[in-house]
Amino acid sequence: MTVTASDQPVRITHGFDFTKLVLYGFALALCLLIVLPMSWLVYYGFVDKSGAFTLQNFITLANDPTLREPFVTTFILAFSTSLICCAVAAPMGWLVARTDMPFRRTVRLMVTASFVTPPFLGAIAWELLAAPNSGLLNKVYRMMTGAESDAVLFNIYSFPGLIFVIACYTFPYVFVLVANALDRTPGELEDASSILGGGTWVTARRITIPLALPALLAGALVAFLQAMTLFGSPAILALPAGFHTMTTKIWSLFQYPPKPELAAAASLPLLILTIMLLRAEHMILGRRSYAVLGGKNSAPRLIVLGRLRWLALAFCFIVLLNPVFLPYGALLNASFSKVASQFVSFSNFTFHNIYFVFFELSATRLALYNTFVLGIATATIGTIVAVVISYLTTREAVTGHKALGFLATAPVAIPGIVLGVGLFLSYTRPPFVLYGTLWILLLAFLTLAMPAAYQQMQSAFKAIHPELEDASRILGATRLRALREITAPLLRTSVIATWCFVFVGTIRELSAAIMLFTSETKVISVLIFDLNESGDLAAISVLGIIMLIVTSCIVALANRLRSGGGNVRLRDN
Amino acid sequence: MQSTTLSRRDVLKGSTALAIGTVFAEPVKAAPPPAEAVTPALVEAAKKEGKCVFYTAMDLQFAEKLGKDFEARYPGINVRVERSGAERVFTRIGQEYSSNVRAVDVVNTSDQSHCIAWKKSGWLAQYLPEEVVKNYDAAYFDAEGFEVVTRVLVSPFGINTDLVKMADAPKSFADLLDPKWAGKMVKAHPAYSGTIMNSTFQVARELGWEYFEKLAKQRVMQVQSATDTPKKLALGERAIMIDGAGYLVIRDKEVGKPVDVIYPAEGTPIATSPSVVFKAAPNPNAARLFFSWMHGREGQQILIDYARQYSAHKQAVEKPGVKKLGEFKLMKEDPEGVERDAELIKQKYAQIFKV
Incomplete structure (x- = not known):
């Protein structure tokens, strides 16, 4: 760069380098976005109603069993979910990445489908399937075995039921990490093992598994985190069963009379635990680099399963029944059935549910409008911000770029519900009264989307060698012009993909939205949650199907555009 | 009070008259507002506003039907139903008002005690539709015009x-x-x-x-x-x-x-379910028109025929199939409590x- 400066001094004074300004502007905005709500959260946690310093909130938290029990419940929930996810996702990831199992691409696609299904929608679909008496699966079971009318095969309103449903929509996180790690494991290492006389299983045990283990551990932590911070599924399944998790408890503390101090105090442990787990994940994944030492790698050799491959496919199919096929079927069934818990037949087929949602339910239009406005705005702004920050950090354009990168990734540690509480406390008071506007939701969604968007754009930037930009700058362009005319066209597909994933992540967000919506700023996810509380399952099914269709289209679009990039981690939803 | 010879409305009176009496036993009473008729001017003004935001605890299908029937009666005025549980509606309005969000026009709650709180906060408008004064016993509306009993649950x-x-x-x-x-x-x-x-x-x-x-x-x-x-x-x-x-x-x-x-x-x-108009309603005319219509013959007949609930409107026609309130033992309501x-x-x- 100094060469550029000395070669063309006139240009430099003429074309002011805006990067510093941009850097500070973005740093300030990010700080405001993250630091403000978190400071209020901490402040509220440590004061009493009059604003004096106190530890009373934490003492109450520790002493009141109705507040303490959810902590224990959540811990067990997250731990069990994490174990199940690993047990299911690890073999699946291996089958897809390293064996000759048929339909591997389809299996990956279906995992993506469970990935982008909003977990709360899955939970509601599982109510339709496995409510102890009216659930479709239990009905089929009774029909087939002729069991008593109160015989129950599955009870989704139970602790195991909740763990199961959460695991359904959490295992893709583990799957993606494991499958990606195995995809990247160099074939030479395994070949070396074979040449030295190691059989298939010795190679697997000594080479493949140790190389994939860090990814699996990281996956376990991510699954733990997901299960711990999820709001929708426990609110839908745990409350009828008579227990709370952390997130539902925090939310219930906001019911009248609101206890923001207690909610803040209860949010802090969740926040701290999340940060610790992410540090752990970072440490584990950070060590993985040894796996890809040594120049160009050949593609890993696929293990021939022989006849077992159909068994393997059956295993994948049975797993995928739970997050995708069965729930989607149940929602589709309920959309066209007069009674949500009965199979569609000639006598109870109806279009009324669809008519009701579009022409009678007066909240639909506004919620759809809000959802799309927010989705588009978040995706657009989020992508732009991510592009700029990624540029500044990957090109190490200015001093302090590391801090900027850190700020952009930091929200990963903020569970949606905690951010919701923080934003509620920050923006219901002067100087920024944003509660009741779409802005507060935009802030929440932007904050939550930032880490994923940033990670994606950063890896896209890394793939483009800086010499192209340098050439442009040597020829006299400013940084911004080089960015616009050289880098931007090269980044187009990544930008569109990022936009799509932020959009999808935004329209399904529930846990922050539930804390921040007002009647004028309701979004589809909140509307679905409301309808679930009043038991209007048919309307939910129709809205849910619409959501799934929109989501699938966008994801399909993004996948078409992305040429062989890594998988994306949707997080914090 | 539980004598089977009593009509539905007599029992309604018995169970809720005291309630409304005590709810509004405030030391200083506001002057009772005059009964207001639905005038063409009100309809015009309401149409200009074009919408009414109705927070309610009633069943969604019923609330939407009320809204749609009102829209059919007064084309050009859109009713947006915001349905949730009464306690949630109460929390929501509290949160919105404390952040200066004035979104709500009309509320129908199923917890009469909410009206006490809202009135104390000074959030309610005084409005007595002529329809109510003519056709409701005094026990079913507040003399000061802060609330009218829409239905009894x-x-x-x-x-x-x-x-x-x-x-x-x-x-x-x-x-x-x-x-x-x-x-x-x-x-x-x-x-x-x-x-x-x-x-x-x-x-x-x-x-x-x-x-x-x-x-x-x-x-x-x-x-x-x-x-x-x-x-x-x-x-x-x-x-x-x-x-x-x-x-x-x-x-x-x-x-x-x-x-x-x-x-x-x-x-x-038993839970008496009153409705109120908010003072800071963003659509004050549409709010009053909807409030008046909902408590009028049309709205109340839908309440009886479609929603199968108890109405206090004297002209509303009962539809057999719902046991009258006098025919079974009721617990006593106490909104103050x-x-x-x-x-x-x-x-x-x-x-x-x-x-």
Whole structure:
């Protein structure tokens, strides 16, 4: 760069380098976005109603069993979910990445489908399937075995039921990490093992598994985190069963009379635990680099399963029944059935549910409008911000770029519900009264989307060698012009993909939205949650199907555009 | 009061007259507003506003039907229904008003104690439609014009007759404690629903909190809305509904679903459901027009015919099939008590039922 400066001094004074300004502007905005709500959260946690310093909130938290029990419940929930996810996702990831199992691409696609299904929608679909008496699966079971009318095969309103449903929509996180790690494991290492006389299983045990283990551990932590911070599924399944998790408890503390101090105090442990787990994940994944030492790698050799491959496919199919096929079927069934818990037949087929949602339910239009406005705005702004920050950090354009990168990734540690509480406390008071506007939701969604968007754009930037930009700058362009005319066209597909994933992540967000919506700023996810509380399952099914269709289209679009990039981690939803 | 010869409205009077009297026994009374007719000027002004935001605790289908019928009667005015449990609506309005969000025009709550709180805060408009003054007994509207009783709700038991025969069904709150009903019952939540807030208050007063402690051991399925318990019943998800919107059970029975209502021997909890217009309503004229229409003959007839609820309108025609209020024993309503104890009720309930 100094060469550029000395070669063309006139240009430099003429074309002011805006990067510093941009850097500070973005740093300030990010700080405001993250630091403000978190400071209020901490402040509220440590004061009493009059604003004096106190530890009373934490003492109450520790002493009141109705507040303490959810902590224990959540811990067990997250731990069990994490174990199940690993047990299911690890073999699946291996089958897809390293064996000759048929339909591997389809299996990956279906995992993506469970990935982008909003977990709360899955939970509601599982109510339709496995409510102890009216659930479709239990009905089929009774029909087939002729069991008593109160015989129950599955009870989704139970602790195991909740763990199961959460695991359904959490295992893709583990799957993606494991499958990606195995995809990247160099074939030479395994070949070396074979040449030295190691059989298939010795190679697997000594080479493949140790190389994939860090990814699996990281996956376990991510699954733990997901299960711990999820709001929708426990609110839908745990409350009828008579227990709370952390997130539902925090939310219930906001019911009248609101206890923001207690909610803040209860949010802090969740926040701290999340940060610790992410540090752990970072440490584990950070060590993985040894796996890809040594120049160009050949593609890993696929293990021939022989006849077992159909068994393997059956295993994948049975797993995928739970997050995708069965729930989607149940929602589709309920959309066209007069009674949500009965199979569609000639006598109870109806279009009324669809008519009701579009022409009678007066909240639909506004919620759809809000959802799309927010989705588009978040995706657009989020992508732009991510592009700029990624540029500044990957090109190490200015001093302090590391801090900027850190700020952009930091929200990963903020569970949606905690951010919701923080934003509620920050923006219901002067100087920024944003509660009741779409802005507060935009802030929440932007904050939550930032880490994923940033990670994606950063890896896209890394793939483009800086010499192209340098050439442009040597020829006299400013940084911004080089960015616009050289880098931007090269980044187009990544930008569109990022936009799509932020959009999808935004329209399904529930846990922050539930804390921040007002009647004028309701979004589809909140509307679905409301309808679930009043038991209007048919309307939910129709809205849910619409959501799934929109989501699938966008994801399909993004996948078409992305040429062989890594998988994306949707997080914090 | 429970004599079978009394008409529906006489009993309504008996059970709610005191309530409204005490609700508004304030030391300094505002001057009663004049009864206001629906004038062409009001209709014009309402059409100019073009919409009305209606927060309500009534069942979604019914609320939307009210909205659509109003829109058909006054084309060009859109009713947006914001449905949730009464306690949620109360929380929502509290949050919105404390952040200076003035979104709500008209509210129908199923917890009369909310009106006490809103009136204390000075949030309510005084508005008495001519229709109400002419056709309602004084017991059903506030003389100062702060609230009008839109409907009266009862919270009986319900049963799914496929799962339990009427002869075997529980007839009293005491019967529900029989171990044979363990795991077979569904119940709504007082921190969500106004009807259930009132019924919890009344049952706790009559039978003591020990009753709920015993009930909680019966592995009760806990849903939120009083409009959800009848739905779970109709789906066959549970055999017995402990509390909830009786009118939905009756509606389901009338369309042939295998459900029935039981009025418990100790008395059926009752919740008067008033409506109010907010002073800072963003659409004040549309609000008044909708308020007037909803309490008029048309709105109230929909309430009776479609929603199967109790109306206080003298000209509204009863439709057979709903047991008259005088024909079964009611518990006594006490909105002041609910206003005083609401927080305690939620707290105790959460301790006992764990959610």
